[in-house]
Amino acid sequence: MSFQKPEFKNQYENFIGGQWVAPLDGEYFEDSSPVDGSLIALVPQSNAADIDLAVEAAWKAAAAWGKTSPTERSTILNKIADRIEENLEQLALVETWGNGKAIRESMAADIPLSADHFRYYAGVIRSESGEVTDIDANTVSMEIHEPLGVVGQIIPWNFPILMAAWKLAPALAAGNCVVLKPAEQTPVSILHVMELIADLLPPGVLNIVNGFGPEAGKPLATHPDIKKVAFTGETTTGRLIMQYASENIIPVTLELGGKSPNVFFDSVMAADDEFLDKAVEGLVLFAFNQGEVCTCPSRALIQENIYDAFMARCLERIEAITMGDTLDPATQMGAQASNDQYEKILNYIDVGKQEGAEVLIGGGAYENEIYPNGYYIQPTVFKGHNKMRIFQEEIFGPVLSVTTFRDQAEALEIANDTLYGLGAGVWTRDIHQMQDMSRGIEAGRVWCNCYHAYPAHASFGGYKKSGFGRETHRMMLNHYRHTKNVLMSFDKNALGFF
Amino acid sequence: MYIERVTVTDEARAVIDQLREKHGELIFHQSGGCCDGSAPMCFQKGDFLIGSRDLCLGEIHGCRFYMAPDQFEFYRNMQITIGVTPGRGSSFSLEIPLGLRFMTLSRVFEDSELENVRPVGA
Numbered sequence: 233m234s235f236q237k238p239e240f241k242n243q244y245e246n247f248i249g250g251q252w253v254a255p256l257d258g259e260y261f262e263d264s265s266p267v268d269g270s271l272i273a274l275v276p277q278s279n280a281a282d283i284d285l286a287v288e289a290a291w292k293a294a295a296a297w298g299k300t301s302p303t304e305r306s307t308i309l310n311k312i313a314d315r316i317e318e319n320l321e322q323l324a325l326v327e328t329w330g331n332g333k334a335i336r337e338s339m340a341a342d343i344p345l346s347a348d349h350f351r352y353y354a355g356v357i358r359s360e361s362g363e364v365t366d367i368d369a370n371t372v373s374m375e376i377h378e379p380l381g382v383v384g385q386i387i388p389w390n391f392p393i394l395m396a397a398w399k400l401a402p403a404l405a406a407g408n409c410v411v412l413k414p415a416e417q418t419p420v421s422i423l424h425v426m427e428l429i430a431d432l433l434p435p436g437v438l439n440i441v442n443g444f445g446p447e448a449g450k451p452l453a454t455h456p457d458i459k460k461v462a463f464t465g466e467t468t469t470g471r472l473i474m475q476y477a478s479e480n481i482i483p484v485t486l487e488l489g490g491k492s493p494n495v496f497f498d499s500v501m502a503a504d505d506e507f508l509d510k511a512v513e514g515l516v517l518f519a520f521n522q523g524e525v526c527t528c529p530s531r532a533l534i535q536e537n538i539y540d541a542f543m544a545r546c547l548e549r550i551e552a553i554t555m556g557d558t559l560d561p562a563t564q565m566g567a568q569a570s571n572d573q574y575e576k577i578l579n580y581i582d583v584g585k586q587e588g589a590e591v592l593i594g595g596g597a598y599e600n601e602i603y604p605n606g607y608y609i610q611p612t613v614f615k616g617h618n619k620m621r622i623f624q625e626e627i628f629g630p631v632l633s634v635t636t637f638r639d640q641a642e643a644l645e646i647a648n649d650t651l652y653g654l655g656a657g658v659w660t661r662d663i664h665q666m667q668d669m670s671r672g673i674e675a676g677r678v679w680c681n682c683y684h685a686y687p688a689h690a691s692f693g694g695y696k697k698s699g700f701g702r703e704t705h706r707m708m709l710n711h712y713r714h715t716k717n718v719l720m721s722f723d724k725n726a727l728g729f730f
Numbered sequence: 731m732y733i734e735r736v737t738v739t740d741e742a743r744a745v746i747d748q749l750r751e752k753h754g755e756l757i758f759h760q761s762g763g764c765c766d767g768s769a770p771m772c773f774q775k776g777d778f779l780i781g782s783r784d785l786c787l788g789e790i791h792g793c794r795f796y797m798a799p800d801q802f803e804f805y806r807n808m809q810i811t812i813g814v815t816p817g818r819g820s821s822f823s824l825e826i827p828l829g830l831r832f833m834t835l836s837r838v839f840e841d842s843e844l845e846n847v848r849p850v851g852a
Contacts (some may be wrong), residue, residue, distance in 0.1 A: 261818075261827075261829075262829075263818070264818065277827070288819045388764070388765045388820075389765065389820060390764075390765065399844075415765075415820045416818055416819075416820045416826065417818045417819070417820055431739055439739045444820075444826045445820055445821050445822035445823065445826055446822050446823070446824050446826060449822055450822055453827075458818055463762065463820065464764070464765070465763070465766060465820070466761040466762060466763035466764055466765055466766050466767030466768075466769075467761055467762045467763040467767060467798070467822065468760070468761035468762075468767075468771045468778070469761065469766070469771070469819075469821050469822050470745065470763070471778070471779075471781075472777075472822055474772075474778050475778070487764075488763040488764060488767070489763035489764025489765065489767055490763075490764070498813075504825075526765075528765040530753045546813045570817050570818050570819065571815065571816055571817040571818070572769075572815050572816075572817025572818070572819045572831035572833065573817070573819075574817075575815045575817065575831075575833055576768065576769060576833055576834075579833065579834065579836065580768070581833075581837055582836070584837045586836070586837065587838060594783070619804070620804075621804045621805070621808070624804045625762060625767075625768045625804065626762065626763055626764050626767050626768055627768065628764055628765065628767065628768070649760065651800050651801065652762075652763070697762065697763065697800075698763070
């Protein structure tokens with residue numbers, strides 16, 4: 233059974249100060265669906281003046297919001313989670329139509345994880361506390377958390393609602409007001425969430441301004457009244473965000489992607505059992521979300537003595553990936569998010585072929601008979617070596633680069649031979665090997681005998697050029713607040729210096 | 731006469747002209763990483779701070795083209811051509827509002843070409 237295309241308005245607005253407002257210049261851009269290439273709606277093409285309005289509205293709300301009790305904020309976050317969950321199917325459909333991902337992913341992952349994320353931070357702020365230390369008999373030191381004020385968040389397009397939830401939940405929980413800019417490829421789904429939760433938040437606490445990077449993103453990132461910028465995206469823009477932040481001396485958190493190794497040791501084939509089946513699926517997870525995941529396990533490293541047998545099983549599983557009707561819950565892979573991504577991925581497939589990598593499966597566009605104008609790519613596997621560009625650059629598509637290794641030392645060397653360090657996978661039945669590899673790999677998240685799990689309460693973030701800051705964990709709260717030290721003396725006597 | 735490391739299509743030249751008229755002098759920087767990464771970014775000259783160790787691979791239609799040195803290691807043996815495609819990309823690249831996206835097309839140099847390829851500079 234397939235779902236029907238969801239309903240959209242003809243035109244959306246910005247959400248500023250608790251109101252839906254038109255962009256001041258009256259300009260809109262066309263948002264289209266990667267599923268079938270059709271127009272979804274018009275979305276504000278905002279600029280610096282709209283950002284100014286949003287920042288001003290956020291500051292109007294900041295003093296009161298920053299003083300709400302953790303109980304109040306926690307209750308609101310829980311209500312946001314409930315609202316998201318109550319509208320799971322509708323939000324999932326909107327997400328899929330806007331982003332292109334298969335409906336089963338938005339229903340099983342994006343939307344439930346978004347709701348859970350708000351609940352997680354709702355819980356954390358009820359249970360954490362600051363620190364009090366006796367410096368000496370008459371001196372007490374208190375470490376107190378205070379919100380930054382108003383923060384800017386620039387959201388990527390691969391998981392539009394979930395990535396907004398990752399950033400919003402800790403920022404709001406910590407007592408900040410937010411000006412959020414959705415990605416220009418996928419603006420509408422977050423606006424649907426906003427419609428559902430608008431009555432739960434005081435006006436100005438959350439503001440959404442749509443528009444393009446150079447016209448709306450830059451004024452947000454350089455705004456003198458923004459106290460922190462959070463960004464997920466790519467390295468050049470990451471550098472630019474840091475450079476802009478240096479103008480105002482504010483902190484940033486950056487998540488800039490990776491080229492994550494997924495390492496399979498020979499012990500995975502020691503038995504033909506459930507675990508082997510799980511490991512095979514673990515390799516095929518490169519196709520999850522069409523490969524548009526910052527932690528896509530896009531490099532598979534397979535021990536050479538099991539390569540043929542293991543790869544044969546994996547290719548069989550990849551061959552079975554179903555595509556076609558993106559709104560059918562049985563469909564496993566959907567559309568790439570936009571035409572330029574689609575073109576880029578095809579260019580990288582061409583690079584792989586020119587570099588001499590061997591195409592094991594796929595290797596081109598997927599002709600979708602149901603949606604001939606959508607952006608579909610076949611799950612593709614190359615065999616090559618780690619110095620090739622397809623092993624070193626993030627393709628952000630369903631393209632896996634496979635190579636072999638002799639022993640554990642070589643596996644670790646290849647795994648770490650990358651500019652990035654966001655995710656990694658290790659598959660083995662040997663617990664000692666697991667320990668050595670998981671501690672040896674330079675990445676912020678090492679999945680051991682699993683992959684692509686993103687539970688709240690397990691930190692997520694990069695080493696190396698993958699950026700810094702740790703999301704999906706309570707430690708993110710400290711990226712959204714000051715620590716104030718109050719040093720109290722109970723000694724009545726003067727120092728005696730003067 | 732060097733063989734260029736970076737070239738540009740006529741379509742991309744026309745877009746560069748259009749952007750230059752509005753923004754003045756431009757530069758390109760090849761990005762890496764997720765989302766809109768692994769694609770060229772076009773900025774007003776002086777907006778993006780060129781890193782002191784970034785490499786200049788050459789010039790396309792009057793715009794210098796830069797890349798981080800560690801990324802360049804994987805482009806040594808490739809000629810890249812900057813083209814343009816319709817697409818709703820994100821990022822801060824200046825062509826985004828036009829509904830267009832610059833893209834990087836690649837060609838592996840022939841062995842015979844390698845000794846004549848333009849040296850990279852700062």
